[in-house]
Amino acid sequence: xxxxxxxxxxxxxxxxxxxxxxxxxxxxxxxxxxxxxxxxxxxxxxxxxxxxxxxxxxxxxxxxxxxxxxxxxxxxxxxxxxxxxxxxxxxxxxxxxxxxxxxxxxxxxxxxxxxxxxxxxxxxxxxxxxxxxxxxxxxxxxxxxxxxxxxxxxxxxxxxxxxxxxxxxxxxxxxxxxxxxx
Amino acid sequence: xxxxxxxxxxxxxxxxxxxxxxxxxxxxxxxxxxxxxxxxxxxxxxxxxxxxxxxxxxxxxxxxxxxxxxxxxxxxxxxxxxxxxxxxxxxxxxxxxxxxxxxxxxxxxxxxxxxxxxxxxxxxxxxxxxxxxxxxxxxxxxxxxxxxxxxxxxxxxxxxxxxxxxxxxxxxxxxxxxxxxxxxxxxxxxxxxxxxxxxxxxxxxxxxxxxxxxxxxxxxxxxxxxxxxxxxxxxxxxxxxxxxxxxxxxxxxxxxxxxxxxxxxxxxxxxxxxxxxxxxxxxxxxxxxxxxxxxxxxxxxxxxxxxxxxxxxxxxxxxxxxxxxxxxxxxxxxxxxxxxxxxxxxxxxxxxxxxxxxxxxxxxxxxxxxxxxxxxxxxx
Amino acid sequence: xxxxxxxxxxxxxxxxxxxxxxxxxxxxxxxxxxxxxxxxxxxxxxxxxxxxxxxxxxxxxxxxxxxxxxxxxxxxxxxxxxxxxxxxxxxxxxxxxxxxxxxxxxxxxxxxxxxxxxxxxxxxxxxxxxxxxxxxxxxxxxxxxxxxxxxxxxxxxxxxxxxxxxxxxxxxxxxxxxxxxxxxxxxxxxxxxxxxxxxxxxxxxxxxxxxxxxxxxxxxxxxxxxxxxxxxxxxxxxxxxxxxxxxxxxxxxxxxxxxxxxxxxxxxxxxxxx
Numbered sequence: 001x002x003x004x005x006x007x008x009x010x011x012x013x014x015x016x017x018x019x020x021x022x023x024x025x026x027x028x029x030x031x032x033x034x035x036x037x038x039x040x041x042x043x044x045x046x047x048x049x050x051x052x053x054x055x056x057x058x059x060x061x062x063x064x065x066x067x068x069x070x071x072x073x074x075x076x077x078x079x080x081x082x083x084x085x086x087x088x089x090x091x092x093x094x095x096x097x098x099x100x101x102x103x104x105x106x107x108x109x110x111x112x113x114x115x116x117x118x119x120x121x122x123x124x125x126x127x128x129x130x131x132x133x134x135x136x137x138x139x140x141x142x143x144x145x146x147x148x149x150x151x152x153x154x155x156x157x158x159x160x161x162x163x164x165x166x167x168x169x170x171x172x173x174x175x176x177x178x179x180x181x182x
Numbered sequence: 183x184x185x186x187x188x189x190x191x192x193x194x195x196x197x198x199x200x201x202x203x204x205x206x207x208x209x210x211x212x213x214x215x216x217x218x219x220x221x222x223x224x225x226x227x228x229x230x231x232x233x234x235x236x237x238x239x240x241x242x243x244x245x246x247x248x249x250x251x252x253x254x255x256x257x258x259x260x261x262x263x264x265x266x267x268x269x270x271x272x273x274x275x276x277x278x279x280x281x282x283x284x285x286x287x288x289x290x291x292x293x294x295x296x297x298x299x300x301x302x303x304x305x306x307x308x309x310x311x312x313x314x315x316x317x318x319x320x321x322x323x324x325x326x327x328x329x330x331x332x333x334x335x336x337x338x339x340x341x342x343x344x345x346x347x348x349x350x351x352x353x354x355x356x357x358x359x360x361x362x363x364x365x366x367x368x369x370x371x372x373x374x375x376x377x378x379x380x381x382x383x384x385x386x387x388x389x390x391x392x393x394x395x396x397x398x399x400x401x402x403x404x405x406x407x408x409x410x411x412x413x414x415x416x417x418x419x420x421x422x423x424x425x426x427x428x429x430x431x432x433x434x435x436x437x438x439x440x441x442x443x444x445x446x447x448x449x450x451x452x453x454x455x456x457x458x459x460x461x462x463x464x465x466x467x468x469x470x471x472x473x474x475x476x477x478x479x480x481x482x483x484x485x486x487x488x489x490x491x492x493x494x495x496x497x498x499x500x501x502x503x504x505x506x507x508x509x510x511x512x513x514x515x516x517x518x519x520x521x522x523x524x525x526x527x528x529x530x531x532x533x534x535x536x537x538x539x540x541x542x543x544x545x546x547x548x549x550x551x552x553x554x555x556x557x558x559x560x561x562x
Numbered sequence: 563x564x565x566x567x568x569x570x571x572x573x574x575x576x577x578x579x580x581x582x583x584x585x586x587x588x589x590x591x592x593x594x595x596x597x598x599x600x601x602x603x604x605x606x607x608x609x610x611x612x613x614x615x616x617x618x619x620x621x622x623x624x625x626x627x628x629x630x631x632x633x634x635x636x637x638x639x640x641x642x643x644x645x646x647x648x649x650x651x652x653x654x655x656x657x658x659x660x661x662x663x664x665x666x667x668x669x670x671x672x673x674x675x676x677x678x679x680x681x682x683x684x685x686x687x688x689x690x691x692x693x694x695x696x697x698x699x700x701x702x703x704x705x706x707x708x709x710x711x712x713x714x715x716x717x718x719x720x721x722x723x724x725x726x727x728x729x730x731x732x733x734x735x736x737x738x739x740x741x742x743x744x745x746x747x748x749x750x751x752x753x754x755x756x757x758x759x760x761x762x763x764x765x766x767x768x769x770x771x772x773x774x775x776x777x778x779x780x781x782x783x784x785x786x787x788x789x790x791x792x793x794x795x796x797x798x799x800x801x802x803x804x805x806x807x808x809x810x811x812x813x814x815x816x817x818x819x820x821x822x823x824x825x826x827x828x829x830x831x832x833x834x835x836x
Contacts, residue, residue: 022364023193023364026193026364026366027193027364030191030193030365030366031188031191031192031193031366036366037193037365037366038363038364038365038366039193039363039364039365040359040362040363040364041362042303043303063365064473064474064476064477064480064550065473065474065476065477065547065549065550066359066363066365066470066473066547067547067549069549069551211640211643211644213639213640232825232826232829232830232834233829233830235826235830237643237644237822239639239643241636241639241669242665242666242669243665245632245633245636245665246633246636246639246665246666246669247636249629249630249633249636249637249639249640249666250636250637250639250640250643251640252637252640253609253627253636253637253638253639253640253641253642253644254640254641254643254644255640255644256627256637256640256641257640257641257644257645257648258644258645259644261640261644275630276630276633279629279630405645406607406625406627406641406645406648407604407605407607407625407641407645407647407648409604410625411603411604411623411624411625411626412625412626413619413620413626413627413628414626414627414628415620415627415628416628416629416630417628424574424620425620
């Protein structure tokens with residue numbers, strides 16, 4: 001049986017919570033959904049700012065090569081990241097962008113979803129800080145690779161104490177919003 | 183299938199698994215100095231060790247870190263430090279001291295690009311030779327190189343076992359990829375974990391000779407402060423532990439120190455082979471490059487190319503004999519590594535074959551495609 | 563007669579030190595201080611680095627550790643933290659302690675880690691043939707300073723005080739009787755104590771600087787030393803070029819092992835959070 005391997009790349013700037021979002025995604029798959037998962041990141045010397053890239057691989061088999069090369073879903077929070085990484089999306093893959101920051105949409109054989117993710121976080125969840133979690137909600141619904149429950153459990157285990165409700169709210173907002181896209 | 187308790191499944195990094203495993207192995211003394219990409223090990227242990235009643239100390243530099251863990255081990259504690267290339271270079275003199283005085287300890291080197299400051303946040307496997315020959319003089323050493331988070335857990339424990347068993351410094355070579363990747367790990371059951379302690383003397387302190395070996399080449403240990411009052415020196419010494427200039431005794435010491443590893447290679451060397459039985463092409467890989475190699479041989483097999491893998495866990499002592507045996511039926515060896523060919527040279531020595539090297543030194547992990555291309559090239 | 567045999571590894575004699583060397587004088591003062599302090603031999607760890615002074619551990623019957631150049635204090639840090647009941651004495655030279663090992667010296671003092679460091683200051687690298695050290699006085703010669711050193715020298719005691727040591731005393735090999743007392747006080751002090759001892763190196767320092775014999779060096783110590791109490795009343799000019807001897811510094815400060823123990827207790831009780 002040929003197993004599946006699903007590759008995510010979450011990209012933008014440092015401080016946008018992409019590393020945490022990647023860890024939540026990987027933890028949801030690995031612990032709550034009984035799959036295998038890896039999460040890795042590339043980073044520069046900056047503690048804040050700079051470009052940030054978080055990659056998640058989910059598979060039902062052992063994950064050997066842990067980097068994303070044939071991306072199933074690319075999330076971009078900056079135009080720069082989008083320009084740089086869109087070429088790595090595989091045929092029929094998904095490009096998800098924050099439409100307030102990525103205005104020049106590249107052309108390719110992939111599906112494109114544009115949503116003002118940060119704005120949604122600010123207006124509907126009440127904090128721009130949870131844009132990463134809103135994005136997670138969107139991703140879960142768009143890809144249907146990991147169960148909603150698993151991601152919710154992983155969010156609860158990874159986010160700071162006292163922010164659980166806010167984060168779950170943000171997650172559900174993203175999830176519901178993605179349904180309207182299809 | 184056995185049910186796995188959810189508590190035993192975690193998503194963690196290689197650095198986290200290394201710190202956790204060290205505690206499981208009984209390590210209760212850590213001294214270190216911050217350096218990317220190894221710092222998380224120190225950070226985790228600064229939190230964990232006080233809870234376990236152990237000691238964490240951040241030293242003023244890596245020279246001091248290495249010296250301090252040797253001191254702690256001499257007092258009877260299992261000790262370790264963690265660093266990366268530049269810090270590892272600073273530790274080398276005292277690693278030689280631990281070899282010479284036969285004081286067990288574990289050094290974790292999370293490799294980054296070098297020489298010098300190099301590529302602090304990017305992976306490399308360029309410390310392979312430094313780990314073997316970084317300190318001066320002929321000396322015994324054991325170096326292990328895991329490739330996954332679970333292997334990092336297992337091999338950190340084994341590193342302590344080997345250090346305790348053979349009274350040598352043992353180096354765990356990780357790299358930035360394994361150190362920082364978050365990966366699913368299913369912890370082994372407690373009863374599956376083997377922990378070895380150094381063999382301590384039961385001799386009367388009056389007649390105890392700290393470097394006397396009977397039957398084995400491994401002397402029996404006495405903790406400092408346990409009533410033995412012996413001498414430890416980095417000078418060439420005889421079995422009493424005091425300096426000697428007697429050529430016969432000097433020769434005997436150096437030969438025994440190195441024999442200690444050579445004699446027990448069967449016990450030390452570990453590797454894993456996959457699809458090698460009928461293979462015409464053998465990939466020899468270690469550390470994170472092995473992960474790419476597994477993917478490459480799977481692709482090759484799907485295309486009907488007979489490729490297999492020889493994954494080395496203990497890169498020093500190197501499995502020369504095992505590779506020589508394989509070279510009797512395989513003639514094509516491919517060695518992928520994130521350096522310019524440090525292990526390729528050893529593979530070539532062992533097999534007598536021209537080894538095809540796949541090297542990357544740009545801070546990127548070798549891709550399965552890069553290895554697969556070479557497999558294809560060889561197979562036609 | 564003091565029972566030196568009780569502490570010496572007599573089968574390791576003759577020692578390697580030159581005739582007239584100060585190392586033996588300091589070693590004997592240390593043994594007398596240990597005897598007076600009543601610390602049992604089994605609980606003493608004597609740690610050294612590399613150099614003439616660092617050969618001391620080979621001749622005395624304690625837990626003895628002869629380490630690498632400059633690192634004695636770092637090795638000792640591991641011993642002490644792993645087994646706090648050990649009484650740690652580090653013997654070191656000027657080059658070993660404040661050149662190659664300067665970093666560990668100041669940081670152990672800063673931590674106020676409980677150990678007694680005895681620095682044999684002979685102004686020179688004796689073991690390797692008389693090269694200049696950071697303690698070589700300006701203008702004095704060494705085999706690597708044939709025209710006289712142009713570098714200002716370190717005040718070893720002053721460095722220890724500035725770095726945080728809680729007990730600091732200076733003596734010379736001429737003032738051996740006082741030296742016993744300083745070492746004893748250092749041993750009994752809970753914290754980082756430093757005893758700096760000026761020691762003659764007749765083979766290199768005295769010869770390269772045409773000072774004469776070891777006896778001439780001792781005479782020079784005698785004539786140029788001022789007790790710290792007297793020095794307090796003297797002007798800077800009067801003190802210029804003199805050796806100030808005595809207990810230079812003695813304060814109370816939290817000791818590192820004790821503090822670490824408290825941290826562990828706090829963490830275990832769940833009172834420490836991060």
